[in-house]
Amino acid sequence: MKTSTDELLVFVTVIDSGSMTAAAEKLQQTVSGVSRALSRLEHKLDTALVRRTTRRLDLTDEGELFLARARLILAAMEDAEASVKQRQERPSGRLRVDAASPFMLHCVAPHMTAFSARYPEIELALSSNERTVDLLEQKVDLALRIGVLQDSTLHARLLGTSRVRIIASPAYLAQHGEPRTPEALHQHRLIGFTAPEHLNRWPLRDGAQTSLKIKPGITASSGETLRQLALAGWGIARLADFMIAADIRAGRLVSLFDSVLLEERQPVNAVYYQSAALAGRVQCFLDFLAERVEL
Incomplete structure (x- = not known):
């Protein structure tokens, strides 16, 4: 394997942040260090991943292809690390949940004080989007979706209908x-x-x-x-x-x-990727919602 996970992380962070300066701040590195890591990655792959201008960074066709694979690799590594650390008896770690604003406001947020009291070691990160988000791209573990699901590779659990x-x-x-x-x-x-x-x-x-x-x-x-x-x-x-x-x-x-x-009736589904590391956190969150939320 030519590339390192650090170089993959730098590449993905640069694209997600929109600039090397923002990526350096997020990664707590120097701008020159980020630039060298990206150049080193391109040298190893013998191809340009990013077109650099004075105002913006644009992915090349090869960069688009490599970005999708890099995200999957980093997600798999994060999953593997979390699997080792997970304690099934006391679910812990970060759970990133996305939902449309109305569902988040009326069915999720009002119950999160009780959820945190029951599972104090789970760190929640809640986001709201009216559009359907890409879980990997937006770094979301679990999405709550209203309406009929489109064909998807995601695992789905029907919470009910409204x-x-x-x-x-x-x-x-x-x-x-x-x-x-x-x-x-x-x-x-x-x-x-x-x-x-x-x-x-x-x-x-x-x-x-x-x-x-x-x-x-x-x-x-x-x-x-x-x-x-x-x-x-x-x-x-x-x-x-x-x-x-x-x-x-x-x-x-x-x-x-x-x-x-x-x-x-509008179906309400929870969708997520199958993940050994996330299984405990996702399961207890969904069981809690099913117990509390009236649809």
Whole structure:
């Protein structure tokens, strides 16, 4: 083997950081040391991995290929080291969890004090993304995803499903009236998603169709933004129970069309790579969520 793991780490860190200066700071090395390590790696491989300009670093085609393999190698080494250190009786170490903002805010964050009390040796790192993240690229151990999963090499565990409802605030309904039929929605202000487009089809019959395509007056990428808009009285929205059930119970939001709403449930899955080192931490985290979270 020509290359060392230190050189692989320097290469990946330079790309992820965007500059040698930022990489040097992250690795606690000198800029010249990082530059030499990268040059040494390219010399060993007899190819240029990075195009250097005064303003930026760009990967060559060979660099793109090598980066993907380097990430896998570093992840495997981290996994091997963690496997040796893991104590099954007391799960410990870092667990990096990613979820869409609404799920993180309503179903994860409120329970983390209790989780840390039960598993004090697990260090949590929580992140929120509205898009589907690449677990290896973003260095995420476990992602919680809402909706139907796409084909994937990831291991998945279904945590449950959450009923979709159509809701509005009492203030909006007092000002604009309550729509009595699906067709009447076209006369109201509707709140929709920027993407994906299928989220702007609501579970109401529209003639022969089993869903009603809406034309939103305002759109947002996050379900939590839609919720806040609905709470503020902007209009009518379609959201899952896991983020609005408490609002409905408290009277902050009103559920519409309950008698004619078609049954639609959003699956909630946890996805992760199979890993001996992570198995204990992932398992206890998922068991804890399944015990605590109401979908």
